[in-house]
Amino acid sequence: MTVTVKFFARLREDMNIENMSLDIPVPTDARSVWAAATGRKMPEYDIFCAINQAHAHLDHMVNDGDEVAFFPQITGG
Amino acid sequence: MSVKIVTAPFDPQDELQQYQKQLRPGCFGAMTSFVGTLRDFNNDSTVLSMQLEHYPGMTEKQLDAIAKMAKTQWQLEATLLVHRVGKIRIGEPIVLTVAWATHRDAAFAGCRYLIDKLKTDAPFWKKEQLNNGTRWVSNNT
Known part of the structure; x- marks a missing residue:
């Protein structure tokens, strides 16, 4: 299956990836998408995830065509 | 209920007044607003400016959901959320949240919920420009 992967803020800079299209076997969760997209361990600071623009846990399953986003602590307002 | 993401400086009073003009006179008895502005210090450092990044699409969805939840929970007559993105200078508004309600308790609580949940x-993510470089803000105090 194919998913779109996005990185934001500090994470985008640290991983040096903004967005990508990723072919990955099913079934898979967001944590596996991270591993396939970056090939790296997660950084020591907290990482959050969204699937199809809704907050999700890293163990949430991902489906074909999904948009998976990774980002650090939200700091707006 | 209105949600706006703006890329240029905005006047909170103007935004509030423009939106309130659309409301039926007499439909509310209380209005509470909150404005967050960029200060020139953070964590013992001088802040020169800030870059505010967001996730287009998800941002609007989340803000819509927050406004709907607030409206339901406190029976608000109306809500307004305005958030700035891009480069922000010292003293400029970053965020405006407004709640209109029948009574003050709901207006205060609704406004507080809007900014806390946001x-x-x-x-959104903040990156500060300091005298000696840049720094991502790491907590949402």
């Missing part, structure tokens, strides 16, 4: 759920 800070935990809406995908």
Whole structure:
């Protein structure tokens, strides 16, 4: 299956990836998408995830065509 | 109910007044607003400016959901959320939240919920420009 992967803020800079299209076997969760997209361990600071623009846990399953986003602590307002 | 993401400086009073003009006179008895502005210090450092990044699409969805939840929970007559993105200069407004309600308790509580929930759920990230470089803000105090 194919998913779109996005990185934001500090994470985008640290991983040096903004967005990508990723072919990955099913079934898979967001944590596996991270591993396939970056090939790296997660950084020591907290990482959050969204699937199809809704907050999700890293163990949430991902489906074909999904948009998976990774980002650090939200700091707006 | 209105949600706006703006890329240029905005006047909170003007935004509030323009939106309130659309409301039926007499439909509310209380209005509470909150404005967050960029200060020139943070964590013992001088802040020169700030870059505010967001997740287009998800931001609007989250803000809509927050406004709907607030309206339901406190029976608000109306809500307004305005959030700035891009480069922000010292003293400029970053965020405006407004709640209109029948009575003050609901207006205060609704406005407080809007800004508190925005800070935990809406995908915005702040990067400060300091004298000696840049720094991502790492908490949402």
